[in-house]
Amino acid sequence: xxxxSTYSGYSYYSGRSRGSHRHGERSRDRHKSRIKxxxxxxxxxxxxxxxxxxLLGDQSVRGEEVQDDNWGETxxxxxxxxxxxLSQEDIVRISKDLDDSVGLDCKRYLNVALSVILGLxxxxxxxxxxxxxxxxxxDRLRACGTACEGLYISVAFKLLILLLAVWALFFRPPRxxxxxxxxxxxxxxxxxxxxxxxxWLFYGVRxxxxxxxxxxxxxQYAVSLVDALLFIHYLAIVLLELRQLQPFFSLCVTxxxxxxxxxxxxxxxxxxxxxxxxxxNYYKDFPVHNPAMLTASKSRxxxxxxxxxVYNVDGPGGNNAAAGIAQSQSRAMIAAAARRRDSSHNxxxxxxxxxxxxxxxxxxxxxxxxxxxxxxIRRMQEExxxxxxxxxxxxxxxxxxxxxxxxxxxxxxxRTTRQQHLHSMESIQQHLAFCITNNMTPKAFLESYLTTGxxxxxGKDRWLARQWTLISEASxxxxxxxxxxxxxxxxxxxxxxxxxxxxxxxxxxxxIDPKSHKFVLRLQSETSV
Amino acid sequence: xxxxxxxxxxxxxxxxxxxxxxxxxxxILGFSIGGGIDQDPTQNPFSEDKTDKGIYVTRVSxxxxxxxxxxxxxxxxxxxNGWDMTMVTHDQARKKLTKKNEDVVRLLVTRKSLEETVRxxxxxx
Numbered sequence: 001x002x003x004x005s006t007y008s009g010y011s012y013y014s015g016r017s018r019g020s021h022r023h024g025e026r027s028r029d030r031h032k033s034r035i036k037x038x039x040x041x042x043x044x045x046x047x048x049x050x051x052x053x054x055l056l057g058d059q060s061v062r063g064e065e066v067q068d069d070n071w072g073e074t075x076x077x078x079x080x081x082x083x084x085x086l087s088q089e090d091i092v093r094i095s096k097d098l099d100d101s102v103g104l105d106c107k108r109y110l111n112v113a114l115s116v117i118l119g120l121x122x123x124x125x126x127x128x129x130x131x132x133x134x135x136x137x138x139d140r141l142r143a144c145g146t147a148c149e150g151l152y153i154s155v156a157f158k159l160l161i162l163l164l165a166v167w168a169l170f171f172r173p174p175r176x177x178x179x180x181x182x183x184x185x186x187x188x189x190x191x192x193x194x195x196x197x198x199x200w201l202f203y204g205v206r207x208x209x210x211x212x213x214x215x216x217x218x219x220q221y222a223v224s225l226v227d228a229l230l231f232i233h234y235l236a237i238v239l240l241e242l243r244q245l246q247p248f249f250s251l252c253v254t255x256x257x258x259x260x261x262x263x264x265x266x267x268x269x270x271x272x273x274x275x276x277x278x279x280x281n282y283y284k285d286f287p288v289h290n291p292a293m294l295t296a297s298k299s300r301x302x303x304x305x306x307x308x309x310v311y312n313v314d315g316p317g318g319n320n321a322a323a324g325i326a327q328s329q330s331r332a333m334i335a336a337a338a339r340r341r342d343s344s345h346n347x348x349x350x351x352x353x354x355x356x357x358x359x360x361x362x363x364x365x366x367x368x369x370x371x372x373x374x375x376x377i378r379r380m381q382e383e384x385x386x387x388x389x390x391x392x393x394x395x396x397x398x399x400x401x402x403x404x405x406x407x408x409x410x411x412x413x414x415r416t417t418r419q420q421h422l423h424s425m426e427s428i429q430q431h432l433a434f435c436i437t438n439n440m441t442p443k444a445f446l447e448s449y450l451t452t453g454x455x456x457x458x459g460k461d462r463w464l465a466r467q468w469t470l471i472s473e474a475s476x477x478x479x480x481x482x483x484x485x486x487x488x489x490x491x492x493x494x495x496x497x498x499x500x501x502x503x504x505x506x507x508x509x510x511x512i513d514p515k516s517h518k519f520v521l522r523l524q525s526e527t528s529v
Numbered sequence: 530x531x532x533x534x535x536x537x538x539x540x541x542x543x544x545x546x547x548x549x550x551x552x553x554x555x556x557i558l559g560f561s562i563g564g565g566i567d568q569d570p571t572q573n574p575f576s577e578d579k580t581d582k583g584i585y586v587t588r589v590s591x592x593x594x595x596x597x598x599x600x601x602x603x604x605x606x607x608x609x610n611g612w613d614m615t616m617v618t619h620d621q622a623r624k625k626l627t628k629k630n631e632d633v634v635r636l637l638v639t640r641k642s643l644e645e646t647v648r649x650x651x652x653x654x
Contacts, residue, residue, distance in 0.1 A: 522569040525619055526587050528561040529626040 108177065118189055119166065122229060125196055126155060129203060129222040137211045144216040151219045158226045165233050169240070176276040179470060180477045183270065184239045192232055199225050244269045249480050250500050253278055257294055257493040260286050265502065271486055272476040278497060279468060279488065287452040288462060289493055292418035296351075300344060355416075362413040363450065369409040370442045373402040377436060399433035414449065422458055423449065464490055538615065541644050542607055542637040547598040549632055558626060558634065559593020560586050560600055565619030575603035577641065583607075584614045584622045586638070601640060608637040 130152075133141055207218060244267035251274065254261045262285050266274055377398050393401065410428065414420040435445040448457065455462060470476055471494075472486035482501040487494050549556040564573055566582045575585045586604045589596050606614045609625045617625070626634060 522572070523567060523619075524563065524569050524572040526561050526563045527619065527623045528588070528590075529558045529623060 108174065115170065115189070118193065119170075122192060122196055123159065123163070125199065126159065126222040126226050129225065130155070130219060132208070133212075133215060133218055136208070137213075140211065140213050141215045142213050144219070148216055148219050151216075151223055155219070155223055155226055158223075158230060162226065162229055162233060165230075169233070169236060175280070178272045178276065178476075180272060180475075182273075183477050188232070188236050188239065192229075195228065195232065196225075243267065244273070248502060249274075249482070250502050251278065251480075252498050252500070253282070254496045255286060255289070255493055256496060257289065257291075262286065266480070268479055270477050270479055271472055271474065271484065272470060274480055275468075275470050275476075275486070275488055275497075278495070279465075282495065283456045283463065283465075284454045286454060288422065288455045288458055289490075290418065290422070290452065291492060292421065300348070303344065359413075359416050362409070362416050366406070366409040366413045366449075367442070367446065369406045370446055373406045374442045374445075376402050376405075379439070395433040395437045396429075398436055399429050403429055403432060410449065419449070419452065422462070424459075427459065467491055540607065540639040541647050542639045543599070543643060545598050545600055545636045545638055547594050547600065547634050547636065549634070550594045556627070556629065556632075557593070558595050559590045560595040561588040562606070562619075562622055562626070563587040565622060566616055567618045567620075576605070581605075582616075584617070584619075600636070600638065604638040604640050606636055606638050610635055 203221070206212070207221075212218065246267050247265035248267050249265070251264045251266055252261060253264065262281070264278060264281055266277060269277070380392065407425075411420070414423060431448065432445060467490055469489040470486060471489055472484075474481075474484060474486075476486075480499050482499060484499040486497050488497065489495075547558050549558055562584050564570070564576075564582060564584045568582065570576065570582045571579045573579065573581070573585060575587070576583070584606045586595075586600060586602060586606065589600055589602050606622075608614055609622075610631070612625045614622055614625070
């Protein structure tokens, strides 16, 4: 009896909490009460599970009942159940906010510093090429006339164009922080550096050392450098911007908690860049993640498992037997679950029908209340402004004036659809003021509450934009391939991304002569003779 | 009654002799025909093979000369007075049936039940 009770306590609670091993005394009490329940219910078909208890509260209450002196040692840790996930979210969010406010991204600043240095070097090089001969051997230089001046103008304008082009392409605020370096940018920077270094090398050896007098040649050398830099900039545009525009892969993104799916067509990108594009689209395409909607399926799953208990008749064996025991236990549970006549599908059906009815009823009341509230407000006309009547309100005050008449209906509707944590009273009043200012109808005002919108629609604290992790088996700087699978993990959920290559489409042509469209009548005449 | 192009058609036929009746100025036979090579064969409710473009009897007026002579609804007319009716247009068929100087028309008609009767009688032997 003793061994049985401790063992069953483990099998029931081991999956739920990381408790200590001193469960024994407490679990015996609960076990006794459950034996009574199950013996009663053996005669009936359904086995009612004991109600799911919140774990932290349970431990403290039971400790006092049984007067276990060790209750101080046997505290459990917070687990990721749905009741506690919000608090864990808050903790992570706070820590990340601290990081943002205090720390600046070292990596980003390093990147910016390096690119600025490289840019300066690149710009000043042609100017240096032109100026250095004047500084070092001015007397020996052969003055060159109009040809040089023409070349000066061309250098100046090409440098200006290069400056504008680099500013347009590279000096944009970064849209994302990637885990690894951006391979193409690094390659281009290396190429530019090598290029400029080789030019300097040639200049240093052939021109500075020998103190060449042909100034026109030097100017032409500087012009060729600027031309080559413009071509490298063209290469940068093609590699960084143009190559991934042509769609090549179709990515299927599924959210792990509720299965919302979208498809995106992307070009040939590396996995980290594809992840950035997907996340940017996630914020506008996917409905906001609502953990309150998932509790129903979790409670059903808990009921399935909690109704059965597995007893080990042979007693705990050696190490080899432990794995075998676990396997046989789970198989026994699956078999028992399949055999018992489960009526939970019935409950689900009626529950969903009832819920739908309730939602529709609340929605009708809400729409009527809002329409009535909007009739109390009218925009002041031009003529009235001269008369200056008493109660003139700005949009915020007007919103506050009509809000109480619809507040209750709105609150009830949000509670029924489990959206109440997404909208605070302040945000609702702000939205109402916004709608009044822009002459929106009550239907337009209600649209953001009747349908769950994308994540961007809600406050910034729902975005969690800094807490994404890219999980991938292949290296994140490698390119997308057919069949690549990677995960984008946020705190509560993850996005599963699978890649498929867009099929190669072969089009055939068929020419139809416009004169070939001819028709005949279908005759079915009957003549009497 | 289906035909294979290029092969001679063989069918069990019944000879029917209809005497025309005077109705006012016209000589009538008392039935209606449908079909013909210029018509749509798929609309024919009486044919077994929906590509058969032959001439079929689509209506027999009660008590008329055709009914008296033994013509039935759904019969396929193979010959009229020796003229072939299996490969004619609708209008040609009508003309062959309504010649003003003929009092009597001798038809060769076929129907499915004829073949079955013949087969049954052959089996009895």
